[in-house]
Amino acid sequence: MTVALMWEARAVAGRGGELLAWARARELPRVPLRRETFRAPQDRVLVITWWDAPYDADLPELPEPDPELVTRAVHRWRFEAVDGD
Template identity: 65%
Template structure:
């Protein structure tokens, strides 16, 4: 089974490039099958990672960035391929 983890954050005023740089730097304890980084208007940064689900170990989540980079808490979603 393949699982996609989505991570989305809204940058604090004037910190869009800092948040994007932080998100692109990695932050995962192991490499996903695939990873894509996106931006959207309003200073939003989205990271989608794809994983082969191994239910004996939790999937690595991108952590929360430093508080000064974000305007609100991070949103996370988990999707399973059907």
């Protein structure tokens, strides 16, 4: 089964580049099948990792950034693939 973990944070206004660099520099203790990083308006950063694991597996996730870098707690979601690879 393929599980996708989504991590999304919103930086303090004008600090989106810092948050993006912070997220890209974070290494996970295990290497996922795939990892992609995105940015969006309002200084938001999204990281998606894909894993070959059961839905409820204990998988490594990015931590919370320093509170002074973000406007709120990180949002996290877990999905399982239903079609394709």
